[in-house]
Amino acid sequence: MTLAQIVFYLLAAFTLVMAWLSVSARQLFRSAIWLLFALVGVAGIYFWMEMEFIAAVQIVVYVGGVVVLIIFSIFLTNQSGDDMPLAGIRRRIAAALAVLFGIGFTASLVAGQSFTASTQVFDNEVSRIGHAMLDTGVGGYALPFEAVSLLLLAAMVGCIVIAMKDGGKEKINSAATAAATEQNQQ
Amino acid sequence: MNYAQFAAFILLLPLLSFVVLGIWGRRYFPRLAAWLGTASMAAVCALSLYAAFRYFFVDGSVGGVFQPIIAMQVPWLEFGYKNLSIDLGLLLDPISVMMLVVISLVSLMVHIFSMGYMKGEERVPTYYAFLSLFSFSMLGLVLSVNLFQIYIFWELVGVSSFLLIGFFFTKPSAVAASKKAFIVTRFADLFFLIGILIMGIQAGSFDFGMLLQQLTNPASDASVAMASAGFLGLSALTWALVLIFIGGAGKSAMLPLHIWLPDAMEGPTPVSALIHAATMVVAGVYLVARLFPAFQLDAVAMQVVTWVGASSALFAAVIACTQTDIKRVLAYSTMSQIGYMMFSLGVGGQGEAAALGYTASMFHLFTHAFFKSLLFLGAGAVIHFVHSNDMRDMGGLRRLMPLTHISFLIACLAIAGVPPFAGFFSKEEILLAAWQSNQVVYYLALFTAALTAFYMFRLYFMIFWQTDKQYHHHSEGTWSMKLPLLVLAALSISAGFVPFSQFVSADGRAAATHMHWQFSIAPVALVALGIGLAAWLYQRQNDKPARLAASLGSFYKGAYRKFYFDELYLFVTHRILFKMIGKPAAWADKRLVDGAVNASGDATMAAAQAIKGWQSGRVQQYVLVFLIAVLLLAAALFYWLV
Amino acid sequence: MVPVSHILFFSTALFFIGVYGLLTRRNMIALLMSIELMLNSININFVVFNKYLWPGQLDGVFFSIFIIAIAAAEAAVAIAIVINLYRSHLSVDVDDAAELKY
Numbered sequence: 001m002t003l004a005q006i007v008f009y010l011l012a013a014f015t016l017v018m019a020w021l022s023v024s025a026r027q028l029f030r031s032a033i034w035l036l037f038a039l040v041g042v043a044g045i046y047f048w049m050e051m052e053f054i055a056a057v058q059i060v061v062y063v064g065g066v067v068v069l070i071i072f073s074i075f076l077t078n079q080s081g082d083d084m085p086l087a088g089i090r091r092r093i094a095a096a097l098a099v100l101f102g103i104g105f106t107a108s109l110v111a112g113q114s115f116t117a118s119t120q121v122f123d124n125e126v127s128r129i130g131h132a133m134l135d136t137g138v139g140g141y142a143l144p145f146e147a148v149s150l151l152l153l154a155a156m157v158g159c160i161v162i163a164m165k166d167g168g169k170e171k172i173n174s175a176a177t178a179a180a181t182e183q184n185q186q
Numbered sequence: 187m188n189y190a191q192f193a194a195f196i197l198l199l200p201l202l203s204f205v206v207l208g209i210w211g212r213r214y215f216p217r218l219a220a221w222l223g224t225a226s227m228a229a230v231c232a233l234s235l236y237a238a239f240r241y242f243f244v245d246g247s248v249g250g251v252f253q254p255i256i257a258m259q260v261p262w263l264e265f266g267y268k269n270l271s272i273d274l275g276l277l278l279d280p281i282s283v284m285m286l287v288v289i290s291l292v293s294l295m296v297h298i299f300s301m302g303y304m305k306g307e308e309r310v311p312t313y314y315a316f317l318s319l320f321s322f323s324m325l326g327l328v329l330s331v332n333l334f335q336i337y338i339f340w341e342l343v344g345v346s347s348f349l350l351i352g353f354f355f356t357k358p359s360a361v362a363a364s365k366k367a368f369i370v371t372r373f374a375d376l377f378f379l380i381g382i383l384i385m386g387i388q389a390g391s392f393d394f395g396m397l398l399q400q401l402t403n404p405a406s407d408a409s410v411a412m413a414s415a416g417f418l419g420l421s422a423l424t425w426a427l428v429l430i431f432i433g434g435a436g437k438s439a440m441l442p443l444h445i446w447l448p449d450a451m452e453g454p455t456p457v458s459a460l461i462h463a464a465t466m467v468v469a470g471v472y473l474v475a476r477l478f479p480a481f482q483l484d485a486v487a488m489q490v491v492t493w494v495g496a497s498s499a500l501f502a503a504v505i506a507c508t509q510t511d512i513k514r515v516l517a518y519s520t521m522s523q524i525g526y527m528m529f530s531l532g533v534g535g536q537g538e539a540a541a542l543g544y545t546a547s548m549f550h551l552f553t554h555a556f557f558k559s560l561l562f563l564g565a566g567a568v569i570h571f572v573h574s575n576d577m578r579d580m581g582g583l584r585r586l587m588p589l590t591h592i593s594f595l596i597a598c599l600a601i602a603g604v605p606p607f608a609g610f611f612s613k614e615e616i617l618l619a620a621w622q623s624n625q626v627v628y629y630l631a632l633f634t635a636a637l638t639a640f641y642m643f644r645l646y647f648m649i650f651w652q653t654d655k656q657y658h659h660h661s662e663g664t665w666s667m668k669l670p671l672l673v674l675a676a677l678s679i680s681a682g683f684v685p686f687s688q689f690v691s692a693d694g695r696a697a698a699t700h701m702h703w704q705f706s707i708a709p710v711a712l713v714a715l716g717i718g719l720a721a722w723l724y725q726r727q728n729d730k731p732a733r734l735a736a737s738l739g740s741f742y743k744g745a746y747r748k749f750y751f752d753e754l755y756l757f758v759t760h761r762i763l764f765k766m767i768g769k770p771a772a773w774a775d776k777r778l779v780d781g782a783v784n785a786s787g788d789a790t791m792a793a794a795q796a797i798k799g800w801q802s803g804r805v806q807q808y809v810l811v812f813l814i815a816v817l818l819l820a821a822a823l824f825y826w827l828v
Numbered sequence: 829m830v831p832v833s834h835i836l837f838f839s840t841a842l843f844f845i846g847v848y849g850l851l852t853r854r855n856m857i858a859l860l861m862s863i864e865l866m867l868n869s870i871n872i873n874f875v876v877f878n879k880y881l882w883p884g885q886l887d888g889v890f891f892s893i894f895i896i897a898i899a900a901a902e903a904a905v906a907i908a909i910v911i912n913l914y915r916s917h918l919s920v921d922v923d924d925a926a927e928l929k930y
Binding site: 020116148 | 834892
């Protein structure tokens with residue numbers, strides 16, 4: 001077993017454990033922290049795959065943006081210290097069965113396929129991504145890029161409108177605006 | 187010379203007057219409304235007289251034969267079946283021009299009379315609006331170029347008659363009468379419509395000219411189709427004509443569809459003069475005359491027309507002898523006279539009297555319009571004076587209302603058929619036509635003529651002679667009520683001298699007037715007998731009529747109760763129609779039809795109740811169901827289907 | 829070298845952990861977190877397929893980038909809604925916001 005393999009399995013195990021803790025923790029704030037680690041683990045997987053740009057985006061947006069936003073909202077809804085109520089036992093059993101079936105089914109499908117990795121070198125330099133991002137020709141992503149920028153603008157306005165409904169809380173506005181603006185800068 | 191222009195004006199002026207008076211009359215010119223309506227009617231009358239002059243003396247006759255003139259015709263509805271289409275147009279021919287004159291003259295007189303009669307009523311503009319609507323519909327009816335157009339105006343006439351009968355809508359009896367008139371005539375119109383449809387489908391045309399031309403040619407497609415199709419042993423032509431005649435009988439109050447006419451007297455009296463004496467009720471006669479060449483082809487239909495007309499004439503005359511309501515007597519007399527016109531048309535189809543019956547019927551229609559509207563207007567003046575419809579409240583009025591007395595007397599003489607008044611000439615022609623083709627009908631008609639003289643003079647003597655009663659009112663009426671009486675009295679005297687057969691005949695050719703003085707002896711003698719009997723019984727107040735009635739016993743009672751026709755209808759409608767058909771139908775409607783509808787509604791509600799729990803609003807439940815469904819579908823797709 | 833399928837097993841497991849959270853959590857913010865986990869697993873798949881199966885293209889990478897951008901926007905809007913709901917219902921329990929039924 002090579003070092004790369006060991007690193008992958010360690011990262012994967014770490015991420016899955018963190019994710020599991022995140023969905024099972026009884027306290028919301030802790031859950032958010034476990035989520036933070038899980039997202040960092042995913043970023044690590046990206047690094048392991050030599051996808052530095054995606055990994056960087058993952059850390060900046062998720063770890064730095066979304067999770068911070070979530071923690072903010074946890075504080076705003078003022079329940080950080082309490083244990084969250086559990087779902088009903090029947091619901092949990094049904095969910096577990098469905099999930100296990102889903103995992104088994106998907107895994108069997110994946111195992112049934114023979115994915116052979118291409119030997120071609122994958123060139124994912126940031127400059128190439130940047131050029132493709134703003135390319136209007138074939139394989140270019142200028143139009144989706146603009147569409148996403150419009151979406152972010154709409155989300156920003158929408159956040160302000162929703163949050164300002166009765167008097168408005170400046171914090172939420174600014175939080176939402178911060179996230180959107182941050183994203184826009186990508 | 188453009189007929190279309192002023193023929194269209196004859197129709198448009200009353201319509202315009204109806205719209206203007208109906209919409210703005212009560213608010214903006216309540217006092218002027220009567221003058222406006224009368225002025226527009228006067229213009230129509232002048233135009234009609236001018237049209238008659240142009241038609242009869244200038245344009246109408248081509249080589250001695252009067253040709254129909256289509257003044258205007260536009261296709262309105264095309265069926266795409268056998269070139270069937272409904273056109274709207276204006277037809278001028280001898281009878282329609284004659285009707286124009288009659289309608290517009292009588293209508294003008296009624297308009298003028300109403301100015302005095304309706305004085306003080308609150309809804310005078312509405313009244314004049316309705317009168318204009320009626321005039322428009324009636325003029326449109328006579329000018330129609332095809333069966334469907336005549337049906338449209340037919341219904342319009344029915345509606346305006348309904349509105350006018352029910353004009354005093356606060357009186358329950360007036361409301362009931364208007365409903366009765368509408369429903370009975372509407373019921374008859376149903377048959378009329380079926381007849382029209384049979385005619386249209388079999389003959390392929392609604393147009394009068396086309397229809398009659400096709401039907402009178404035995405080799406044409408229409409005639410073949412008419413003769414070949416049949417039902418219950420009668421040909422399609424017979425069915426169509428009889429059904430159309432039923433429609434006409436409904437409007438013309440022929441037996442047994444007459445029950446609405448006496449009740450229709452609840453309307454204002456001038457309205458009765460216009461609608462229920464001179465114009466609308468003769469629409470049925472006009473319709474049969476319009477289709478006369480087709481009726482001539484069919485002996486069965488002609489027999490129906492003859493016997494319905496003759497029996498109505500006699501039946502109504504008998505009832506008229508017993509009634510005490512002045513307007514009801516006149517209503518039954520109208521029915522009787524229209525019966526005369528009908529059977530005159532009916533006997534016109536047979537034998538050498540073919541042309542004579544037709545001309546006689548139209549002639550009687552013409553003269554009857556004047557003296558009958560005069561009788562009604564006179565009765566209106568009397569009712570206005572006495573404030574009662576009942577003859578027993580009247581008496582001795584000849585000194586208080588001299589002018590009304592004289593004009594009423596003239597009208598009575600005219601309707602009784604005393605020479606040389608108008609009714610004499612037309613009635614003589616009818617009797618002659620009957621004599622030449624059907625002796626039984628002739629004797630019936632003769633007897634009816636005597637009865638007519640009797641009941642008219644009974645009416646006359648009871649109103650104007652006998653002892654005086656106490657009256658509050660001591661003025662005979664305004665000039666606007668007197669003028670129409672004078673004009674119509676003059677017409678009742680002179681109308682008989684019109685050489686009618688020169689203008690109106692079945693084939694359009696001028697015919698010689700048939701007058702045999704020997705033939706007139708029997709009718710005139712019988713009329714004199716009738717008048718003498720009436721004078722003996724009623725000129726002075728005495729107990730002879732009561733003793734006569736007592737000696738006649740149940741026959742008198744039956745006639746007084748109008749031979750129980752109303753009761754019979756009530757029995758049929760309430761006991762049989764309502765109970766046997768209406769109630770089960772209502773039950774089926776309520777239980778079965780509504781039940782099915784309600785059941786489907788209830789089933790929907792129950793299903794909704796059962797499944798609404800699925801729509802719990804709990805997002806996670808949705809997600810779980812969604813997930814399971816997606817997984818199962820995907821599994822099915824991958825393992826079993828591929 | 830790690831086989832591609834092992835990375836896919838990993839992302840599958842991550843996805844269904846998110847699903848489990850989505851089904852069993854009742855706090856709306858926790859639901860949002862579960863959704864973020866699911867989105868991450870999808871991102872991993874896109875990147876893996878791009879890198880190992882079609883290295884000549886960049887489409888998977890772009891999909892990941894756009895998903896991240898949209899996820900951020902979605903999180904912002906969702907949290908605005910949650911906060912608003914909290915103001916009106918004084919609760920972030922997903923079952924307390926079940927007015928949208930029958």
